[in-house]
Amino acid sequence: xxxxxxxxxxxxxxxxxxxxxxxxxxxxxxxxxxxxxxxxxxxxxxxxxxxxxxxxxxxxxxxxxxxxxxxxxxxx
Amino acid sequence: xxxxxxxxxxxxxxxxxxxxxxxxxxxxxxxxxxxxxxxxxxxxxxxxxxxxxxxxxxxxxxxxxxxxxxxxxxxxxxxxxxxxxxxxxxxxxxxxxxxxxxxxxxxxxxxxxxxxxxxxxxxxxxxxxxxxxxxxxxxxxxxxxxxxxxxxxxxxxxxxxxxxxxxxxxxxxxxxxxxxxxxxxxxxxxxxxxxxxxxxxxxxxxxxxxxxxxxxxxxxxxxxxxxxxxxxxxxxxxxxxxxxxxxxxxxxxxxxxxxxxxxxxxxxxxxxxxxxxxxxxxxxxxxxxxxxxxxxxxxxxxxxxxxxxxxxxxxxxxxxxxxxxxxxxxxxxxxxxxxxxxxxxxxxxxxxxxxxxxxxxxxxxxxxxxxxxxxxxxxxxxxxxxxxxxxxxxxxxxxxxxxxxxxxxxxxxxxxxxxxxxxxxxxxxxxxxxxxxxxxxxxxxxxxxxxxxxxxxxxxxxxxxxxxxxxxxxxxxxxxxxxxxxxxxxxxxxxxxxxxxxxxxxxxxxxxxxxxxxxxxxxxxx
Numbered sequence: 001x002x003x004x005x006x007x008x009x010x011x012x013x014x015x016x017x018x019x020x021x022x023x024x025x026x027x028x029x030x031x032x033x034x035x036x037x038x039x040x041x042x043x044x045x046x047x048x049x050x051x052x053x054x055x056x057x058x059x060x061x062x063x064x065x066x067x068x069x070x071x072x073x074x075x076x
Numbered sequence: 077x078x079x080x081x082x083x084x085x086x087x088x089x090x091x092x093x094x095x096x097x098x099x100x101x102x103x104x105x106x107x108x109x110x111x112x113x114x115x116x117x118x119x120x121x122x123x124x125x126x127x128x129x130x131x132x133x134x135x136x137x138x139x140x141x142x143x144x145x146x147x148x149x150x151x152x153x154x155x156x157x158x159x160x161x162x163x164x165x166x167x168x169x170x171x172x173x174x175x176x177x178x179x180x181x182x183x184x185x186x187x188x189x190x191x192x193x194x195x196x197x198x199x200x201x202x203x204x205x206x207x208x209x210x211x212x213x214x215x216x217x218x219x220x221x222x223x224x225x226x227x228x229x230x231x232x233x234x235x236x237x238x239x240x241x242x243x244x245x246x247x248x249x250x251x252x253x254x255x256x257x258x259x260x261x262x263x264x265x266x267x268x269x270x271x272x273x274x275x276x277x278x279x280x281x282x283x284x285x286x287x288x289x290x291x292x293x294x295x296x297x298x299x300x301x302x303x304x305x306x307x308x309x310x311x312x313x314x315x316x317x318x319x320x321x322x323x324x325x326x327x328x329x330x331x332x333x334x335x336x337x338x339x340x341x342x343x344x345x346x347x348x349x350x351x352x353x354x355x356x357x358x359x360x361x362x363x364x365x366x367x368x369x370x371x372x373x374x375x376x377x378x379x380x381x382x383x384x385x386x387x388x389x390x391x392x393x394x395x396x397x398x399x400x401x402x403x404x405x406x407x408x409x410x411x412x413x414x415x416x417x418x419x420x421x422x423x424x425x426x427x428x429x430x431x432x433x434x435x436x437x438x439x440x441x442x443x444x445x446x447x448x449x450x451x452x453x454x455x456x457x458x459x460x461x462x463x464x465x466x467x468x469x470x471x472x473x474x475x476x477x478x479x480x481x482x483x484x485x486x487x488x489x490x491x492x493x494x495x496x497x498x499x500x501x502x503x504x505x506x507x508x509x510x511x512x513x514x515x516x517x518x519x520x521x522x523x524x525x526x527x528x529x530x531x532x533x534x535x536x537x538x539x540x541x542x543x544x545x546x547x548x549x550x551x552x553x554x555x556x557x558x559x560x561x562x563x564x565x566x567x568x569x570x571x572x573x574x575x576x577x578x579x580x581x582x583x584x585x586x587x588x589x590x591x592x593x594x595x596x597x598x599x600x601x602x
Contacts, residue, residue: 040265040388041392044291045485045486047270048274051270072490074479075277076484
């Protein structure tokens with residue numbers, strides 16, 4: 001094997017490993033992006049629940065709060 | 077998607093126990109009819125497997141195999157041209173048998189004709205339905221549209237229903253449901269989701285029955301005149317960065333003025349709202365060739381669209397279809413309680429109320445209630461505990477059942493709050509919950525448990541750690557979980573693990589082999 005072939009072989013291996021590394025990084029990035037997207041739903045759920053409960057809570061209206069909670073629980 | 081060539085030459089048609097085979101150089105959509113009634117359609121190339129002789133075999137769809145015993149006149153027609161390429165009596169049998177003597181009848185248990193929709197599911201499709209049957213559906217569309225409008229949305233006919241209305245003013249025969257859509261005034265997924273939740277509450281408050289598919293789409297059940305329950309799907313959408321996003325398939329460059337102000341179109345003689353530019357809207361849905369009928373159309377949703385919709389809106393129904401199917405037949409509660417129920421009962425004061433997370437048929441809930449322990453059962457499939465709920469009512473037991481989906485944080489939190497608001501310690505059971513649901517649902521379940529145990533008490537968790545060759549894993553549909561991971565999850569929401577043991581499940585009448593093992597954990601919150 002000539003010097004050139006050897007160099008090509010090393011370069012090929014380097015490229016293969018670099019590609020492999022990039023693939024892994026892209027997969028990891030995709031998973032992280034997906035995690036971020038999933039926060040949208042969580043945020044919406046929490047905001048939705050809090051928005052419904054906050055007024056009776058601030059009024060210390062216990063009966064009203066239970067009624068809201070029971071209705072909310074049933075409507076899902 | 078490539079359109080089939082309109083003058084495809086179809087030859088070498090054969091019908092066997094395996095399926096239908098034919099040869100055509102060009103792609104072609106073929107309609108299959110039994111005794112002059114269309115049953116389903118397929119794309120020869122897309123759905124077929126090429127055989128050495130050059131023909132393509134399209135196997136019988138799984139859903140109709142059980143009907144294929146007897147004779148029928150099978151007609152194969154090129155969908156676009158109406159050209160009949162096969163028309164002959166065939167006799168089909170199951171498992172290599174010669175086939176029965178009767179006519180093949182693809183009907184439901186009431187004798188109503190069925191066919192396969194584009195997803196190859198057995199449905200009562202509109203081409204079998206009389207005007208009398210269609211009228212309640214049109215009424216239902218009006219009714220649901222009115223509900224959505226009252227909730228502040230601007231709904232319109234979407235997908236197949238829009239296609240039928242615009243193409244020829246009729247419901248599409250091979251479609252089985254009616255689809256509605258709306259484009260929110262909001263442009264952020266969080267706001268669009270909140271709006272969808274609010275609309276769902278408004279509809280439930282107005283007496284509609286809703287099943288949620290995702291954070292931006294739900295189904296409204298409508299009972300038709302013959303008792304048939306048909307679902308109207310409501311798909312939410314929104315504009316963002318110059319793109320229309322519409323559940324569950326569309327993400328495409330669009331303008332708001334192509335949607336609103338809404339136009340009108342006639343469907344089965346009645347006027348309904350439709351997007352302002354139906355041509356552009358249908359092209360966005362079905363491609364530019366939307367005018368050419370294709371009963372076997374499949375959506376080719378780009379992966380980038382699916383990823384976005386999955387990430388933003390989906391994941392609240394994981395595992396649900398299997399459990400819905402499991403409970404689709406009425407299941408009655410068992411006579412004997414679970415080992416976990418006995419285990420907890422031995423250690424706890426019978427006066428302490430019990431909550432069963434993922435109660436299924438409610439066997440343990442009834443058992444506790446009959447012993448005088450107030451008990452609550454939670455499950456995400458309402459049908460699962462309907463029989464137990466009835467029994468509890470008849471026997472006047474202190475048992476109640478609530479629908480709770482741990483895949484939805486709002487459901488877990490609202491249920492946790494509702495139960496936790498009742499003062500006093502409690503016993504919470506989670507039997508084969510941890511090994512059935514994913515990490516997200518477990519996190520919500522442990523949070524709900526924490527809320528329920530606000531005034532003290534214990535959480536009993538049981539899950540599979542080794543499958544073994546017993547039947548338990550299959551019966552409970554459980555996946556193995558590592559105790560260390562479940563313990564870490566519980567600790568992360570403030571729990572203290574006070575007991576933890578691995579139990580080998582003995583198998584009746586057998587020894588040796590690989591044993592099934594479960595883990596039992598008891599947790600408390602200080």
